[in-house]
Amino acid sequence: MNLETCIKLDRRDELADLKNRFIIPEDVIYLDGNSLGPLLAIVKERVNDTVNREWGTDLITSWNKNDWINLPVTVGEKIAKLIGAAPGQVLCADSVSVNLFKVLAAALTLRPERNVVLSSDDNFPTDLYMAQGLTKLRGNDYELRVVDPEEVLAQLSDSVAVLMLTEVNFKSGKRWDMKAVNTAAHAAGVLVIWDLSHSIGAVPVELDHCMTDFAVGCGYKYLNGGPGAPAFVYVAERHQDVQQPLSGWMGHVRPFDFRQDYEPADGIRRFSSGTPGIIGMSALDAAMNIWEEIDVVSVQQKSESLATVIRERLRHEAAFSNLELFGPGPGPEGGSQISMRHPNAYGIVQAMIERGVIGDFRAPNIVRFGLCPLFLSHVDVYNAMNRMAEVIKSKAYEDPRFSSRAFVT
């Protein structure tokens, strides 16, 4: 793959112009949109407007006047369209961790005679931590059973209440077959909770079609909602009578009656807990508008095409002989990221960041590049690989400055 080919691919790319909607420093190639999506110009304007006009001028009347009170549902419906969910099933709220706690606790009440929560040992740690917290709170009357991903389906049984999986793995980028897993789980009477943090905005998701029970996902990765953007929760309509344990006033049927006893709202609203952070949710609301113009299928195709640039160069260049692809990468079995193993992964990532190519490192030895098609071109990816070749050839990764790790990696 040479530069000319990349230029040609970029000329034919229907998504190429979207890059202009983002504010990304000129000299940066950003391969980390899968960890923190970059800033959209429209988000900057919206936050400004929310702060100056809505909050600064309209003050508390904004809850009605600017419809702040319905923002969790408004944003939820925009998210729903991206994940194949009919209206009334998605709410924007809280963090992924908190939403997972709510749906896991709720799902367990639907299977009272079963006592196992099943997950895979490569799941994102916070998902496992939340399940550990919940089982402990329940006096250990539940067992969290964490097994090798290859073993998950074989472990489905009539003692398993809930299966909890992340659709696209954060390290390997490997993707589960959601429909097949749901079918197998339901045949065993098991409910499934999917974490879509690395799926939404990267690959097509069809929750209703796959008969999904519950799902949660992230607003600050491929959705570009900003640091700590609120997350979302999906509850299939057929399960919405369930009670979730974080029964705060925003999930009450009439919060402004200020009654003493909790009575859940109908539908997805009962998955609200406290007052939403309006500034952050407004940012995500504005960021969601871009999805009205694009189809996730073309986004997925472009990440596959961007990945070809990397795959080809790894195959043909001596500088990359110590880099080993890890996981499937973009394509039918992967998300939008490509991961590579290298013994000096941490130093390579740090040295590349100093050279304007921002990717990330995942312990113990993984270089991970998010190939976000909304703002990356084939030429960007090509240039990033040039920078990586330089770092490897010059052994810049050996610099003692890279021998200690920052807290956030």
Ligand SMILES: *Cc1c(COP(=O)(O)O)cnc(C)c1O
């Ligand atoms: C990013 C991510 C999260 C984030 O959880 P928060 O509680 O919102 O910080 C959770 N799960 C997965 C799989 C993720 O990739």
